[in-house]
Amino acid sequence: MQDFFHMGGYAFYVWPAYALSLVVLMGQLWVAVQRRRKLIRDIEVQNRDPETRT
Amino acid sequence: MWIWFHKFGSPRYFYDLAGRLIPWLGGACAVLMAVGLYLGLFVAPSDYQQGESYRIIYIHVPSAWMSMFVYVVMASAGTVVLIWRVKLAEIIASVSAPLGASFTFLALATGSLWGKPMWGTWWVWDARLTSELILLFLYFGFMALEAAIEDKRTAARATAILSLVGVINIPIIHYSVYWWNTLHQGATVTKMDTPSIHLSMLIPLLLMAAAFQLYYATVLLMGARTELLSRERRTRWVAEVIRNS
Amino acid sequence: MPSTDTSLRTVAEPSTLVAVRALMRRDLTLAYRHRSELLNPLLFFVIVVSLFPLGISPEAKTLQMVAPGVIWVAALLANLLSLDLLFRTDFEDGTLERFLLSPHPLPLLVLAKTAAHWIVVALPMIVFAPVLGQLLFLQPGAYWTLLATLALGTPVLSLIGGIGMGLTVGLRRGGVLLSLLILPLYVPVLIFGATAVDAAGAGLDVSGHLSFLGALLLLAITLAPLATSAALRVSLS
DSSP, X not given: OHHHHHGGGTHHHHHHXXXXXXHHHHHHHHHHXXXXXXXXXXXXXXXXXXXXXX | OHHHHHHHHSHHHHHHHHHHHHHHXXXXXXXXXXXXXXXXXXXXXXXXXXXXXXXXXXXXXXXHHHHHHHHHHHHHHHXXXXXXXXXXXXXXXXXXXXXXXXXXXXXXXXXXXXXXXXXXXXXXXXHHHHHHHHHHHHHHHHHHHHHHOSSHHHHHHHHHHHHHHHHHHHHHHHHHHHHHHHHHSOGGGXXXXXXXXXXXXXXXXXHHHHHHHHHHHHHHHHHHHHHHHHHTTTSHHHHHHHHHO | OHHHHHTTSSSSOOOHHHHHHHHHHHHHHHHHHTHHHHHHHHHHHHHHHHHHHHHSOSOHHHHHHHHHHHHHHXXXXXXXXXXXHHHHHHHHTTHHHHHHHSSSOHHHHHHXXXXXXXXXXXXXXXXXXXXXXXXXXXXXXXXXXXXXXXXHHHHHHHHHHHHHHHHHTTSTXXXXXXXXXXXXXXXXXXXXXXXXXXXXXXXXXXXXXXXHHHHHHHHHHHHHHHHHHHHHHHHTO
């Protein structure tokens, strides 16, 4: 197991690469989820007060 | 064909279909990625030349492939926008741009992390890295133009033209950068592409590539659904969808 | 100038060739009337090049090495900054709208405007380039190649730049955006232009480079006006 994390001495390069990819890909996913939540809230508000409807 | 086109292009139909597809695509993505990572990180042997550092390939190469694939998707969607003015194609191009830029960024960053132990520097003006960099600029241009035009439908058509110009230019840029690079430094520098790759390394690579494709499809559909709701927020079907959610 | 203007109107339905010629003459006349403005890209070209010795080193050897790249990058930036002249004033006074309504194919009108722009902006730079070569101690064998690559390459820059200008002409702050859109697309021209001059300085054959630039020019002439026309129609819709 130790060997695995050590990556033959390249751990400093291999793991940041994987970590960065995880962060970017999960980040995009998170942004997609958040945007949807916020939009649904907005539309709910918009539909609740008919005055703001155009 | 036209009926299908119409049906698929109808926002409500797409919204529901995408909603049903997303869990399957996302699930398949997770499974393939888990298997690919397991095979790639635990099972595949280490490279006789590069040791363990080559394992970056399992994210670097799929990212690089996706960076080009997504641009082609954007240009194809752009063609549909310019010819048929399909709203859905506008949305697909618009949602794809940040995803493609992310893949391009990942390809560059992981390439740099791979390059440091192999070349001794964080950056080399290697032909592939250089064309990826220019591709990243093209993505930024696309997003900047989209952000600069207020009306979304006008923005969609303008960016569609830009993406078509870009897609014609990418092979030319790639070729000229390649040629420029071989002129300046020996081709031996590119250790990244070993001509033949062992099957035990190839299988996890292909699995990861498929997982990246599925990831793109999942997030694209999620983004497209949101964008669709946003653009159609005044319609009855959106009100219905929101009420039922 | 009423005489040139009427030929663009649909009243008499002049042939396309006449319209294209009239348009070029009009643009050149207009440019001649604002000649002080035209000097600006050329001055920019010269000033940028003369900044490099100050920034790098006055040593002949060093400058000689970077000369082809510096001259080409400066030409490229000067071209970029001059793109505003291509459509901006016509957009502001509404002339551009009339082009879109004219019965003549828009891509040809765009091509005519681009040609006029090239004559006005790039031609003086090409004429002046040998002087800059002197300033940077360019290899004596490279002068003809420098002229040839600039002659083949700068029209491509104007044509590609036209697409970007077409896309951003309706935007209030299009300047920086324009460079973001266009500069990546300039890369092949820069690479082949600068390396050809480099190779010629080393006494190598440059016919390959030149034919590639020629191919780029043909491609740009056929496709760029179509894209520019489409872009203008979107921007003015």
